[in-house]
Amino acid sequence: MEAINLNRLVYFAAVVDAASFTRAADRLGITKAVVSQQVAQLERELRTDLLVRTTRRVEPTEAGRLLHARCAAILREAESALAELAQSNAEPMGLLxxxxxxDYGTCTLAAIATEFSRTYPACRVELILADSKIDLVASQIDLSIRVGWLDDSALQTRRVGSFRQLLVAAPNVVRRVAHPRDLAALPFIANAALREPLTWQFMKGDVERESVEMSQTLTINTTPAVLAATLAGGxxxxxxxFLIRDDLAAGRLVAILPSWTLPSGGIHAVFPAARFRPPKVTAFVAMLMEAHKRAVAGGPRRAK
Incomplete structure (x- = not known):
């Protein structure tokens, strides 16, 4: 038996339903000749007569009735699947x-994930927080948010925004600091999660650059814990x-050397390589970008 073109089932089912080649052609929006040709080819492929043609009406043979019963169910399932796919493309649904x-997950994403779940009740969100990189494909991750500087990767990315790094301290431990070179003698809490937790490049305008090697009094391997120690006066x-905005606004922390800046970093959405992104992913990234725009910039409180 020759390979069967399943598209011809559509023409055949339309003829049986309409009991006419002409009416089937009208329903399908094509010519009667095309419908007749496709049905005839289907009969040749199956090597059996499917229809009895008269001058007034077209009736299925016994084989035609059996095939029609089966293909009608197949076509209904196909229509249902396509309708479900179209709905999923329009409305986010499923597990994200x-x-x-x-740090970013706790202070930013948890609230956005909550808002997203309320906005799209057909979606469920699983937020996986870890400072180490996760293999997106092996772990079946739909979306990763990476903060900092991206390594070369085959993954697809979209920049959500940026963040500033700020040198801060609790008000009760601040001394008057005139220049970055004065920092080496001050107690410093090192973040072991960073590649170079003690060496920092300070910049002032486009001309002045100063590299400072800090002297740590405490080393901690997670950013939220570094914040806790800083607030405690360590x-x-x-x-x-993004992590200390509220603490700066409330005066629990102050910015040291605010006229000098440290390198800024990026906030990126990272996706597994794919031609199309599911609506749930697109919708979440859009919500995240909007939340980032709404975030209160609030200038840091300066040390006196």
Missing amino acids: RIAAPN GLAVLPD
């Missing part, structure tokens, strides 16, 4: 698995602005 660092620390 997101990986992110602990020393100076470099922390991302």
